[in-house]
Amino acid sequence: MLSLSHPQPQRQPGAASTALRRTSRWPAATPVSRRRRASHIAASAILLPGGGGGPGDRKLPFTPPPMAPPGQLYQPYHPPPSPLPANFRNLDLTQRLEVLRDRMGLWHEYAPLISALARDGFTPSSIEEATGISGVEQNCLVVASQVRDSLLDEKLAFPPDLLPYFDSLGGPDLLYELRFLNARQRADAARHAVAHKLEPRGVRDLARAMKEFPRRRLEDGWAAFDGASPADCFAFARLRQSREAIDVADRVAELERALKVVETDAARARVELELERARKKAAGEEVEEGEGEGGTAARPGVTVVRLQYGEVADASTVLLLPVVRETDGVAAMESAPRRTKTDADLGLVEVDKAWARWAVVPGWGPVAEAADDAVVIELADGRRLPWRTAEEEPVLVIASRSQKEVVEQGIYVLEKEGRLVVERGRKLAQEGIAAAAAQVLIVVRPPRDEDDGISDEEWD
Incomplete structure (x- = not known):
């Protein structure tokens, strides 16, 4: 153990004996040159006064380095495992190139x-x-090998007896198309590909349909399909393609293909409905445009407006209307206050009872005419509206409680399972409902943060 010595100050000749007694436990002072060289030596521990190496010595805390197993060197860094299979690790470079050149073994064996x-x-x-x-085939082999390895994960429970299906020369082309899916989707898509004996182009279309399905949730009929089913995702993609077809015969053909692969009952019913309408149109029968499942049309039957920032402040006339939530039910909507008196000159409004939630909207004509009995229903998700162009955003539905008689051209509010919903009059008439809770006057959408206009610089 290294002991550090301290330089001793110069003493008077008369004090030599006294200094000798005081420093008897310390080594003699070394020359200046040697002390300078010793100052650069790193000490692993410092001996403090209290003994000459016995039990009384006190040392600074010291943690020994980790010990390696006998016969091995300590290596804190562990290199990544070799990508080569065990049967190729003993081959030299010439032999490895020969294996690739002669395609010795299965493709997923020599791909690493x-x-x-x-x-x-x-x-x-x-x-x-x-x-x-x-180079293209090299990339295909490497990626397909990685996809195949992901199918071996025990959490996915992919049937091992299906893996030999991809051992042929066409296996890399099939698995390569699944590279953009997550592990669960890869396993489901691989099962579907084996069950239906899909070719690489079919697997590519399947993977694309599964990847895009969550992004199509705002399209008509999306809720009827199961996103966890590759067959339903594939059928929904063909349903979308049928809507883009110009020729009616092409649309029918796409829907027939979708009907062959669809899996769940709800999705099958949705495809059959579209197919029936397409066949009627191909036969020359009259089909109402925009009509979808359950009377869902592309265009609403009422006015839908989007508020602009500052529109209420700039309006010459505003209306104060009571608000109820969609979860409050018809009882709360009927108990909302009604206007009893209005002072047009001073803008004072009297209602028949107290209320907690109110909404201020511009004095639009249809709403102003029914302001005495108007009420606002707050919907948390605009996609609950019965038309295809509804978006995922909170909306306000302004309805008149004095107009309850159902006609086919109107839009109405009623209660279903304790929740206020908006339905078309045509659907209610088909269900035999003659009266609703209120008739919708206008639907108000929230303002948008972004500016949809085009600046002068963009025109230039």
Whole structure:
């Protein structure tokens, strides 16, 4: 153990004996040059006064380095495992290139050799020159091998007896198309591909349909399909393609293909409805445009407005209307206050009872005419409105409680399962409902934060 010595101050000759007694436990002072060299030595511990190495010594806290197993060196860094299978690790470079050139074994067995060569400094062009495998095929083999390895995860419970289906030369092309899906979707899509014996193009369309399905939730009929089912995602994609077809015959053909692959009952009923309408149109029968499942049309039967920031403040006339939530039910809507008296000159309004929630809206004509019995229903999600163009945003539905008789052209508010809903009069008439809770006058959408206009710079 290294002991640090401290330089001793110069003493008078007469005090030599006294200094000797005081420093008897310390080594003698060293020359100046040696002390300078010793100052650069790092000490692993410092001996403090209290003994000469016995039990009384006190040391600074010290943690020993971790010990390696006997016969091995301590290595804090562990390199990543070799990408090569065990049967290829003992081969030299010439032998590895020979395996790739002669395609020895199954494709997923020699595919890791391509990644290993790339790590050793080979480029796709040099690998192609040595093995004859093009750069495109190299990428396909490597990616397909990674997709196949992901199917071996025990959490996915992918049937092992289905893996040999991808061992043929066409297996890489099939698995390569699943690269953009997550692990669960890959396993489901692989099962579907094996069950229906899909070709690479079909697998690509299936993967694209599964990837895009969550983004199409605002389209008509989306809720009827199950996103966890590859077959339903595929059927919904064909349903969308049928709507884009110009020729009616092409639309019918796409819907028939969707009907062959659809899986759930709700999705099958939705495809059959579209197919029936398309066949009627192909036969020359009259079909109401925009009509979808359950009377859902592309265009609403009432005025839908989007508020602008500051519109209420700039309006010459405003209305103060009571607000109820969609979860309050018809009883709360009927108990909302009604206007009893209005002072047009001073803008004073009297109601028959107290109320907590109010909404201030511009004095639009249809609303002003029914202001005495008007009420505002707050919907948390605009997609509950019975038309296809509704978006996911909170909306206010202004309705008149004095108009309850159902006609086919109107839009009405009624209660279903304790919740206020908006339905078309045509659907209510088909269900035999002659009276509703209120008739919708106008639907108000919230202002948008972004500016939809085009600036002068963009025109230039």
